[in-house]
Amino acid sequence: MADPKSPVSASEQSLAEVVELARFMEGKRTQRPRLVGPRGETLELPEPVFHLLRQVVTVLARGDAVTVVPVHKxxxxxxxxxxxxxxxxxxxxxxxxxxxxxxxxxxxxxxxxxxxxxxxxxxxxxxxxxxxxxxxxxxxxxxxxxxx
CATH class of the missing domain: 1.10.1660 (Multidrug-efflux Transporter Regulator; Chain: A; Domain 2)
Incomplete structure (x- = not known):
């Protein structure tokens, strides 16, 4: 597993998928976003979590790296x-x-x-x-x- 403090960026191979995901996440939503687990179980994402994920995906789609840092750090x-x-x-x-x-x-x-x-x-x-x-x-x- 990668060091959680290290910046994360999209590889050249995954960049197209990340760009597609960014476009998808910017689209109009009629339902709350859900996370689907490996066995098909679903969980609604709280709005702040979805907002953070959308920001992360947008930055990765630009080809930049991301590091998540707790605010009080x-x-x-x-x-x-x-x-x-x-x-x-x-x-x-x-x-x-x-x-x-x-x-x-x-x-x-x-x-x-x-x-x-x-x-x-x-x-x-x-x-x-x-x-x-x-x-x-x-x-x-x-x-x-x-x-x-």
């Missing part, structure tokens, strides 16, 4: 840096500047995943707003010509 600085796609040194600087709250366990910093995800959400929104502003400025100064 604390991450090491390296894990947090990996999640933000930055270097550990850069993350430590963010922590030292107070951009992200953290606790110390001995000499090691621990970052709550909730805090990290909230920071990422704000950072991504700021980046998107900045990019939109740059695009608008470029258009205003004639940087983009109209395509016909």
């Amino acid at each position: 604390e991450l090491t600085s390296q894990q947090a840096a990996d999640l933000l796609n930055v270097s550990r040194q850069y993350l430590v600087r963010l922590l030292d500047e107070g951009a992200l709250p953290y606790t110390k366990t001995g000499m090691h910093r621990r970052i709550r995943i909730n805090d990290l995800l909230e920071y990422k959400k704000k950072r991504d929104a700021q980046r998107k707003a900045g990019l939109s502003e740059l695009m608008q400025m470029s258009q205003d100064f004639g940087g983009y010509s109209e395509c016909s």
